[in-house]
Amino acid sequence: MHKVLLAVVGSLLLAGCATGEKMRRLDAGMDRQTVEKQMGRPDGFSEQDGYQVLTYKNRLMSGWSWDLADYQVLLKDGRVAQYGSGVVRQNQANTGLVIVAPVQ
Numbered sequence: 877m878h879k880v881l882l883a884v885v886g887s888l889l890l891a892g893c894a895t896g897e898k899m900r901r902l903d904a905g906m907d908r909q910t911v912e913k914q915m916g917r918p919d920g921f922s923e924q925d926g927y928q929v930l931t932y933k934n935r936l937m938s939g940w941s942w943d944l945a946d947y948q949v950l951l952k953d954g955r956v957a958q959y960g961s962g963v964v965r966q967n968q969a970n971t972g973l974v975i976v977a978p979v980q
Contacts, residue, residue, distance in 0.1 A: 895935030906956045
């Protein structure tokens with residue numbers, strides 16, 4: 877019984893720590909400070925065309941699997957404009973940056 881309880885508690889702790897789970901709690905309009913409080917310190921940062929990109933590399937997608945992904949948070953004027961897993965690229969209309977999800 878103790879082993880089962882320990883396994884359940886361990887799984888719940890991993891789920892709470894997974895970047896994919898944390899990413900779901902972000903909202904458009906959040907400021908960078910709030911994002912970093914929620915997500916932790918990013919692994920990378922860049923600026924391009926008035927956007928700031930926070931990068932979280934090789935992070936757990938969920939507490940239920942060992943799958944890893946890279947996550948990006950796009951900030952415009954210091955506020956979340958877009959977020960998710962994938963790669964940041966210039967959009968087709970050349971009007972800004974977008975996160976392009978990888979093909980599964």
